[in-house]
Amino acid sequence: MHNMKNEQQGNAPVIARRGFLGRALASAAGAAMVGAPVLAEAKMKKAKAPVGLDRAKWSPRNHEMVAQMIAMYGNTSAGYKSNKRPYAVFDWDNTSIMNDCEEALLMHQINTLSFKLTPAEFGAIIRQNVPPGPFSKDFKNAAGNIVDLDSICADLDADYAFLHAGYKGFAGSKSLEEISVTSEFLDFRAKLYYLYEAVNDTHGVNVGYPWVIYFFANMSVAEVMALAEASNDAALGAALTKVKYTSPADRPGRAGVVSVTHFHGIRLCTEVGGMMDTFRDHGIDIYVCTASLEDVVAVFATNPKYGYNVQRENVIGLRLEQQGGAYRNAYLKNWPLTWGPGKTVAIKSELVAAKGYGPLFVAGDSDGDYDMLRDFADTRFGLIVNRMKNGKIGELSKLAATQMTSGQPRFLLQGRQESTGNWLPVETSIKYGKTAPLLIA
Numbered sequence: 001m002h003n004m005k006n007e008q009q010g011n012a013p014v015i016a017r018r019g020f021l022g023r024a025l026a027s028a029a030g031a032a033m034v035g036a037p038v039l040a041e042a043k044m045k046k047a048k049a050p051v052g053l054d055r056a057k058w059s060p061r062n063h064e065m066v067a068q069m070i071a072m073y074g075n076t077s078a079g080y081k082s083n084k085r086p087y088a089v090f091d092w093d094n095t096s097i098m099n100d101c102e103e104a105l106l107m108h109q110i111n112t113l114s115f116k117l118t119p120a121e122f123g124a125i126i127r128q129n130v131p132p133g134p135f136s137k138d139f140k141n142a143a144g145n146i147v148d149l150d151s152i153c154a155d156l157d158a159d160y161a162f163l164h165a166g167y168k169g170f171a172g173s174k175s176l177e178e179i180s181v182t183s184e185f186l187d188f189r190a191k192l193y194y195l196y197e198a199v200n201d202t203h204g205v206n207v208g209y210p211w212v213i214y215f216f217a218n219m220s221v222a223e224v225m226a227l228a229e230a231s232n233d234a235a236l237g238a239a240l241t242k243v244k245y246t247s248p249a250d251r252p253g254r255a256g257v258v259s260v261t262h263f264h265g266i267r268l269c270t271e272v273g274g275m276m277d278t279f280r281d282h283g284i285d286i287y288v289c290t291a292s293l294e295d296v297v298a299v300f301a302t303n304p305k306y307g308y309n310v311q312r313e314n315v316i317g318l319r320l321e322q323q324g325g326a327y328r329n330a331y332l333k334n335w336p337l338t339w340g341p342g343k344t345v346a347i348k349s350e351l352v353a354a355k356g357y358g359p360l361f362v363a364g365d366s367d368g369d370y371d372m373l374r375d376f377a378d379t380r381f382g383l384i385v386n387r388m389k390n391g392k393i394g395e396l397s398k399l400a401a402t403q404m405t406s407g408q409p410r411f412l413l414q415g416r417q418e419s420t421g422n423w424l425p426v427e428t429s430i431k432y433g434k435t436a437p438l439l440i441a
Contacts, residue, residue, distance in 0.1 A: 051076070051282060054274040057423040061404070062383070062412045066275065066361075069380050073360055074282030087285040088361035089347060089372060090272065092297045092317075095365045095385050096308065098240070098267035098421030101232060101300055102292035106196060106212055107262050108231035110189050113169055113176065116218035119161045125214045125329050126153050126195065129207055135198040141256030142246075147198065148255075152191055155253035159188035183248045190247040194260040205291070205339050205368070213293045213318060214329035221295055224327065228299040232266065232306070240265035240421055242432065263432070267421025272363070273307040284360065286310055289347060290317040291339035291368050316346050343372040352376075367392045373411070386413045386429040388441045398440050401427070413439070 051070040055063055071077060073086050093100040109115065115122065127149065134148040141147055162184040166172035172179075179185055200208030216224050246259040276286045288310055290297045294317030301310040319332035336342035336349075352358055358376030362369075365385040370392040373382035384397055400411035404427060415424035418432035428437035 051278060053278045054271070056271045056274060057425050058271055059412075059414055059425055059427050062414055062427075065381060065409065065412060066383075069361065070278060070282050070284065073380070074279075074284055076282060080283060082283065084355075084357070085283055085285050086360040087287060087351065087355070088276075088279055088363070089287045089289050089351075089359045090276070090362075091364040091366075091369045091372075092288050092290040092301065093292060094387065095269075095363050095369070096272045096288070097269055097300065098416070098418070099235070099263055099265060100292070101228070101235070101266060102212065102296060103196075103262070104235040104264075104266055105228055105231040105296060106215070107193060107264070108234060109215060109227065110192055111180070112227075112230075113163060113167055113179070114227050115215060116223075117215070119157065119164050121217065121329075122160045122164075123153070123157050125211075125217065126156055126192075128211060128214055128329060130199055130211065131203060131207075136202040138201065139194075139198045139258075141258050143256050145256060147194075147258060151254035151256075152195055152198075152258075155251075155255050156188065156191055156195070158253065159184045159191070163188060183251045187247045187251045187253065190245040190258060190260060191253075191255065193245065193262060194247075194258045197260055206337060209291055209318060209337060209339060210331040213320060213327075216293070216320065216327045217329040218326050220325050221322075221327070224293075225295055225299050228296045229303065232300055235264070235266035236268070238265045240267065240419060240432070265421070268306060269421075269423065270307070271423050273309075276308055276310065279361075280309075285314070287314045287316065287347075287351065287359070289338055289343050289372060290315070291337075291343075293318045293320070316350055339368040341371050343369065344375045347372060347376075365393070369393065370396060379410075381409070382411045384411060384413050386415050386427060386439070387418075388429055388431060388438045390441045394441050401440055 051067050051074065053063065053067045053070060074080060090096050093102065117125065130149055132149050134146045137146060139147045163179060164170040166174045167176065167179045168174060169176065196208070196212055199211055242261050242263050244259055244261045247257050249257055279286055288297060288301050294315055297317050298312055298315045300306055301308050301315050302312050317338050319335045321328040321330040321332055336345040338346050347359065358378035360378060361381050361383070362373050362379050363383040363385070364373050365387050366389065373384065373396060384393065384400055386397060389397065396411060397413060400409070400413040403409035403411060413427040415426045415429045415437070416422065417424055417430045419430070424430070426437065428439045430437050
């Protein structure tokens with residue numbers, strides 16, 4: 001995916017999407033909130049009992065810090081209280097795995113035409129809650145003109161009507177193999193994924209994240225979970241590669257010819273899976289808080305074949321209204337959007353309210369995790385998977401970099417190589433397509 005630039009719609013700030021550039025940190029005010037909880041360094045140094053945390057590809061210092069934390073707060077410590085179990089909260093996409101399972105699922109849904117929508121329903125959803133008019137200046141067609149919502153939706157209406165009438169999974173007779181070589185399908189794939197990018201980057205995640213999960217309307221939970229599992233398995237077997245999709249020149253439509261890039265492939269993070277196991281072995285409970293649909297991430301987080309073994313009730317994410325056992329294209333009333341500040345709201349309402357205390361450990365990678373990484377006084381460590389970002393998470397990463405020699409760091413940077421999806425045993429990361437390691441953006 002390409003980098004986004006922050007835009008404003010009227011006077012309302014646009015909220016940046018998962019993994020993309022966010023708004024600048026309000027420096028002085030923000031810095032005052034990220035101090036470590038009071039903990040004697042001497043106590044941490046004493047807590048060096050082996051805890052069985054696999055060294056794997058951890059940065060050695062991060063491994064030491066987390067192992068000390070487990071020994072200090074886990075069930076082998078003298079002060080452990082079984083009626084006040086510590087807990088950890090993990091982001092999912094690009095933290096617990098490499099890449100984004102929701103975006104992979106959108107591309108899988110497109111490639112397999114896995115929709116249960118009439119043309120009228122599809123047309124309503126692609127426009128739902130999206131402000132009309134042009135997208136940001138980054139979203140131009142091949143002729144250099146800025147694309148607008150009405151034009152691209154008109155093209156998608158025509159594409160979907162053709163596919164719905166022709167594909168045997170809908171009302172037609174053509175196989176997926178036959179329909180997927182048509183200009184209408186190629187246009188549909190490029191323009192629908194382009195629209196996803198344009199909606200999020202122009203109008204922010206408050207619009208874009210509910211919008212993309214509305215495509216599950218009329219599907220049952222079981223159907224969506226089966227689709228998510230198929231998408232996961234396909235992405236785990238695919239190469240990590242960025243593919244550029246361009247709509248056909250012979251079908252410009254009203255929006256014109258557009259191009260969009262999708263980062264294919266997903267990888268498991270064995271260090272995160274191993275850390276979760278070690279935490280559980282030491283009486284530290286595991287939760288996931290995600291900005292993807294809760295039921296989609298639950299497939300990944302709970303299925304034993306993926307190795308994370310999170311309890312279903314411990315997965316917190318985006319939620320849709322349901323009717324008659326099927327999803328509706330409506331976000332669940334009174335449920336927070338679990339991104340950015342909404343993650344803190346969800347953790348406070350679901351966990352802190354019940355337990356009386358915040359998480360011991362939080363892991364994330366992007367602006368969407370910034371708030372939960374820093375908002376809880378009980379958090380000993382905030383682990384940042386280093387994606388060398390700017391924005392809010394970039395400011396937090398810079399703070400973590402300054403704490404790399406501290407005996408009591410509040411934040412830890414963990415390196416990763418994007419071309420393989422693997423962690424690196426250092427704090428620096430290597431971007432996809434690059435060879436030079438970087439500590440910060």
